[in-house]
Amino acid sequence: MLNKKVNSFQQVGRNLIIPGGTRIIDATGKLVMPGGIDPHTHLELEMMGAKTADDFYKGTKAAVAGGTTTIIDFVLPNKGQSLLEAYSNWRQKADNKVCCDYALHVGVTWWSPSVKKEMEQLVAEHGVNSFKMFMAYKDAWMLEDYDLMVAMETCAELRALAQVHAENGNIIARNTEKLLEAGVTGPEGHQLSRDEEVEAEAVNRACVIANQANSPLYIVHMMSKSAVKALRIARTRQRPPVYGETLAATVGTDGTHYKNACFRHAAAHVLSPPLRPDPSTPEAIVQALADDDLQLIGSDNCTFNEKEKELGKGNFTKIPNGVNGVEDRMAILWQKAVNTGIMDPCRFVAVTSTTAARIFNLWPQKGRIAVNSDADVVVWDPRLERTISAATHHHAVDFNIFEGQHVVGSPQYVIVNGRVCLDDGNLRVVEGEIVNNSNWGMGETFSFMILVQSLLYQVSSKTFGTRLWPQELRICEYVRCV
Numbered sequence: 001m002l003n004k005k006v007n008s009f010q011q012v013g014r015n016l017i018i019p020g021g022t023r024i025i026d027a028t029g030k031l032v033m034p035g036g037i038d039p040h041t042h043l044e045l046e047m048m049g050a051k052t053a054d055d056f057y058k059g060t061k062a063a064v065a066g067g068t069t070t071i072i073d074f075v076l077p078n079k080g081q082s083l084l085e086a087y088s089n090w091r092q093k094a095d096n097k098v099c100c101d102y103a104l105h106v107g108v109t110w111w112s113p114s115v116k117k118e119m120e121q122l123v124a125e126h127g128v129n130s131f132k133m134f135m136a137y138k139d140a141w142m143l144e145d146y147d148l149m150v151a152m153e154t155c156a157e158l159r160a161l162a163q164v165h166a167e168n169g170n171i172i173a174r175n176t177e178k179l180l181e182a183g184v185t186g187p188e189g190h191q192l193s194r195d196e197e198v199e200a201e202a203v204n205r206a207c208v209i210a211n212q213a214n215s216p217l218y219i220v221h222m223m224s225k226s227a228v229k230a231l232r233i234a235r236t237r238q239r240p241p242v243y244g245e246t247l248a249a250t251v252g253t254d255g256t257h258y259k260n261a262c263f264r265h266a267a268a269h270v271l272s273p274p275l276r277p278d279p280s281t282p283e284a285i286v287q288a289l290a291d292d293d294l295q296l297i298g299s300d301n302c303t304f305n306e307k308e309k310e311l312g313k314g315n316f317t318k319i320p321n322g323v324n325g326v327e328d329r330m331a332i333l334w335q336k337a338v339n340t341g342i343m344d345p346c347r348f349v350a351v352t353s354t355t356a357a358r359i360f361n362l363w364p365q366k367g368r369i370a371v372n373s374d375a376d377v378v379v380w381d382p383r384l385e386r387t388i389s390a391a392t393h394h395h396a397v398d399f400n401i402f403e404g405q406h407v408v409g410s411p412q413y414v415i416v417n418g419r420v421c422l423d424d425g426n427l428r429v430v431e432g433e434i435v436n437n438s439n440w441g442m443g444e445t446f447s448f449m450i451l452v453q454s455l456l457y458q459v460s461s462k463t464f465g466t467r468l469w470p471q472e473l474r475i476c477e478y479v480r481c482v
C-alpha cells in the first residue's frame with residue numbers, strides 16, 4: 001500500500017487492512033517489480049554542434065512509459081569548465097522538467113588540481129558519488145592515462161565510484177585520419193575506425209589502472225564480446241570491484257545497420273562505442289548479463305533528429321553520437337532475455353533496477369519493494385504485445401532503432417513516487433511535477449493497493465556476492481520529482 005504524503009511504501013504483506021477510499025489495482029497474473037533505474041542517459045545534451053531531441057521532460061516521460069522510474073544522467077563539463085558550474089547548469093535544466101526522480105554522475109573531462117577540489121565539493125555538498133572519465137574523444141573529453149589514474153585515485157579517496165568510457169582514443173584518431181584519406185566518409189567508417197579490440201584494449205587498461213589506483217571501477221556501455229571477455233578476466237584478477245554496463249541498443253540491434261544505403265538509417269545507429277557487425281553479439285551480451293559477466297543495463301539515451309544527424313553527411317566523424325533506449329530498455333531486454341529463457345525475472349529485476357540502486361548507493365530507497373522504500377513500482381504484463389515504432393513512442397526523436405520489433409511483455413501500470421503515471425497503458429505525467437492536483441484528473445485518493453496474487457519479483461540481498469562496493473560508499477543524492 002502506498003501513501004501520497006510520504007511517497008513510500010507503508011505496508012507490504014498479506015491480509016493488509018485496507019482503508020476506505022483506497023484504489024485497488026489487481027495485479028493477478030502480472031509481475032510486480034521495483035521501478036526500473038536507467039543508470040545512463042543524456043537528456044538535453046549539446047554535443048558535436050547539436051542538441052538532443054529528448055529534453056528532461058520528454059526523456060523522463062519516455063522512461064516512465066517504459067517502466068523506468070529513476071534515471072541517472074551525466075553532467076558533462078566542457079574542457080576547462082568548472083565542474084560545479086556544469087553541475088548547476090544541469091540542475092537548472094532538469095529540476096523543473098523531470099517527471100521521475102533523477103540523479104547525476106559528473107564527467108571529469110579535463111584534469112587539474114582545481115578539478116580535484118571541485119570533485120571533493122560535489123561529493124560533500126551535492127551528494128554526487130560517481131565520476132566518469134573518457135578514454136576516447138581525443139582533443140575533447142579524453143584523459144591520458146596519467147590523469148586517468150590520478151582521477152581514479154581521487155575517486156577512491158572520496159569514496160566515489162570511477163566510471164570510464166573505454167575505447168582507445170589515440171587509435172581511433174589515427175584510424176579516422178586513414179579512413180578519411182582513403183575516401184571512406186559514410187557512417188560505416190564510424191565502426192571501421194573503432195573495432196572490437198579498440199574497445200577491449202581500453203577495458204583491460206582501465207581495469208589495470210583502477211587496480212593500481214586501488215579504485216573500484218564501473219565501465220559504461222560495453223558493446224562487444226571482446227570487451228566482455230576482457231572484463232571477465234579482470235573481475236577474477238583484481239581486488240577492487242569492477243562492474244560492466246551494457247545497453248538496450250546492444251541487446252536489441254546490431255552494427256549491420258551501418259551498411260544501410262540510407263544515410264539517415266545508418267547514421268541513426270551511430271553511437272560510441274559502436275554497435276558490432278558480428279550478428280552473434282546481442283545474444284552473447286544477454287548471456288553475459290544473465291551470467292553476471294555484465295552487471296546491469298542502461299540506455300545511453302542520447303537522441304538526435306534527422307537534421308542533426310545530417311551534420312555528418314560526407315564526414316562520419318561529425319555525426320552526433322547517440323541512440324534512443326530509455327523507453328524500450330526494459331521491454332527489449334524482456335523480449336531478448338526472459339522470453340528466450342536466458343534470464344529469469346529475478347535477474348531481470350537485478351539488471352534493470354536493483355543492481356543500479358546498490359552500485360550507486362540509492363539502496364534501499366530505490367530498487368526494492370519494502371516498507372519505507374520509495375513507492376516506485378511497475379506492474380509488468382508478460383503477455384502485453386506491441387510493436388515498437390517512432391510513430392507511437394514517447395520520445396521527441398523522429399527515429400527508433402528498434403523500429404518494427406514485436407515485443408511481448410511491457411508495463412501495464414507504472415507508479416512513480418506513489419503516483420500512478422502509467423495507468424492501464426495510459427500515460428499521465430506532468431512536466432516538472434504535479435503542481436496542482438486538479439491537473440492530475442484522477443479524482444481519487446492517492447493511497448492505493450496493488451493486489452498481488454502472483455510472486456513479487458525482486459532481488460534478495462543474498463543474490464549479491466561480496467563484490468559490491470563496500471558499505472561506506474557515499475550516499476548518492478537524487479532529486480525528487482515531487
Ligand SMILES: [Zn+2]
Binds near residue numbers: 040300
Ligand atoms: Zn553515454
